[in-house]
Amino acid sequence: MNRIFFRFFVLVMLSITAATFVIYLAISRLFGDPVEDIARRQAAAPIVLLQDYVDQAGADEWLTRLNKVREVSEVRYDLIDLDEARHSVAPGQVADLERGDVVLVPGEKTLYRRVDLKGERYIGSDHDVIRASNLPIDLGVPVKMEIVRFVIVALALLAPIALWSRSHWQGLQALSRVADEIGAGKLTARARMKPSASIYPLAERINDMAGRIQSLLESQRNLLHSVSHELRTPIARLEFGMELLAAQADDPALKKRVAAMEADLAELNSLVNELLGMARLDSVQSLQLAPFAVAPMLRECVDALPPSAHSVECSADDSLGSVDADRRLLARAVGNLVRNAQKYATRRIALSASRPAAGGLEIVVEDDGPGIPPEERERIFEPFYRLDRSRDRATGGFGLGLSIAHKAVALHGGSLRVEDALLGGARFVVTLPPERVL
Numbered sequence: 359m360n361r362i363f364f365r366f367f368v369l370v371m372l373s374i375t376a377a378t379f380v381i382y383l384a385i386s387r388l389f390g391d392p393v394e395d396i397a398r399r400q401a402a403a404p405i406v407l408l409q410d411y412v413d414q415a416g417a418d419e420w421l422t423r424l425n426k427v428r429e430v431s432e433v434r435y436d437l438i439d440l441d442e443a444r445h446s447v448a449p450g451q452v453a454d455l456e457r458g459d460v461v462l463v464p465g466e467k468t469l470y471r472r473v474d475l476k477g478e479r480y481i482g483s484d485h486d487v488i489r490a491s492n493l494p495i496d497l498g499v500p501v502k503m504e505i506v507r508f509v510i511v512a513l514a515l516l517a518p519i520a521l522w523s524r525s526h527w528q529g530l531q532a533l534s535r536v537a538d539e540i541g542a543g544k545l546t547a548r549a550r551m552k553p554s555a556s557i558y559p560l561a562e563r564i565n566d567m568a569g570r571i572q573s574l575l576e577s578q579r580n581l582l583h584s585v586s587h588e589l590r591t592p593i594a595r596l597e598f599g600m601e602l603l604a605a606q607a608d609d610p611a612l613k614k615r616v617a618a619m620e621a622d623l624a625e626l627n628s629l630v631n632e633l634l635g636m637a638r639l640d641s642v643q644s645l646q647l648a649p650f651a652v653a654p655m656l657r658e659c660v661d662a663l664p665p666s667a668h669s670v671e672c673s674a675d676d677s678l679g680s681v682d683a684d685r686r687l688l689a690r691a692v693g694n695l696v697r698n699a700q701k702y703a704t705r706r707i708a709l710s711a712s713r714p715a716a717g718g719l720e721i722v723v724e725d726d727g728p729g730i731p732p733e734e735r736e737r738i739f740e741p742f743y744r745l746d747r748s749r750d751r752a753t754g755g756f757g758l759g760l761s762i763a764h765k766a767v768a769l770h771g772g773s774l775r776v777e778d779a780l781l782g783g784a785r786f787v788v789t790l791p792p793e794r795v796l
């Protein structure tokens with residue numbers, strides 16, 4: 359927001375500067391250069407002396423008068439050649455010089471004037487120019503006056519602009535806060551603004567949009583929750599029925615088939631449980647925040663793993679300190695990542711955590727498995743998304759594990775990303791923001 363104001367400020371200053379130059383050029387063209395005008399007034403005495411005293415003298419007296427003036431004046435008078443004078447004045451002033459006008463060069467405090475156009479004063483004088491230097495010209499005060507005028511105009515313009523953009527700025531800040539809150543999952547956030555505020559219509563639209571998103575997400579969550587919930591009872595009844603059937607079946611072929619059906623039911627049951635878990639993960643309010651030590655939580659995640667051929671190298675010591683987070687949820691996220699690593703690793707799995715210099719906490723799960731191709735690294739966090747190779751039931755789950763981990767970390771204001779591991783496989787990095795770390 360400050361950037362907008364700054365850019366606006368620079369734009370206004372540039373416009374004022376440009377306007378000042380245009381005014382100067384226009385006035386110079388229409389009424390003559392104002393700087394030269396000031397200089398001419400300051401150098402009025404030597405000019406009058408030249409024009410009315412020296413120049414009015416007769417041919418025999420002309421040089422005498424000039425010398426007299428030289429004696430009494432601080433100004434230096436020299437006679438120089440017309441060609442030299444032509445080079446000393448600006449190209450636009452050469453014609454004036456040749457015509458016999460007084461030509462001023464204010465920056466050099468010097469004026470030039472042709473002495474005698476017809477060569478009547480003394481021999482060769484038609485090629486002489488009188489140069490008066492060290493004139494009493496001081497442009498400091500007029501320049502300072504111009505600067506003061508410029509500053510006053512700039513302030514007079516900037517003050518209302520600052521007031522005007524302040525009201526917008528505050529409103530826009532309120533809107534960006536609301537957008538941040540909605541993005542972080544607080545769907546009840548709304549922009550409160552007076553109807554007289556200039557961006558009130560925009561705030562109204564954002565509020566409407568937030569309302570619609572909230573109701574859409576709520577109905578989606580309710581649907582997911584209700585369907586999963588409603589499925590539980592028939593699944594429980596089916597499980598009970600299957601157990602009875604298995605107990606009563608004598609035929610080994612039937613027993614085998616019932617066992618297979620029981621396995622399918624167990625799978626269905628765990629899918630429903632996962633879905634219910636996901637549905638609960640959609641709002642920040644569901645978080646149960648409390649401080650806890652990180653290292654023991656990570657060690658517990660490793661201990662809770664199902665038995666597997668690969669052991670996990672866990673490097674988490676007590677110097678990691680504590681975080682203020684939902685322990686159960688974070689453990690679930692890390693657990694999902696380590697379980698995936700177990701599924702896909704060839705031999706090695708490493709779980710580690712550190713506190714980066716920039717603050718916060720990083721938990722890293724690496725393995726030496728096939729890894730995740732770069733083009734899939736965004737999509738694998740979507741619900742039900744699985745890579746083709748895991749679609750065979752040997753390794754694949756429902757494709758919900760990473761999505762749940764991602765949501766759990768995002769609810770804490772953190773992020774979950776995947777990259778190449780030094781071990782050769784996938785490297786999942788959970789980052790918790792500094793405000794979560796104690």
Ligand code: ADP
Binds near residue numbers: 699727728754756758
């Ligand atoms: P699933 O329950 O199928 O494991 P996930 O959401 O946990 O679902 O993972 C999604 C997909 O990401 C998996 O099907 C798998 O293809 C891939 N994946 C997850 N973790 C790893 C890993 N450590 N190494 C390689 N691929 C992985």
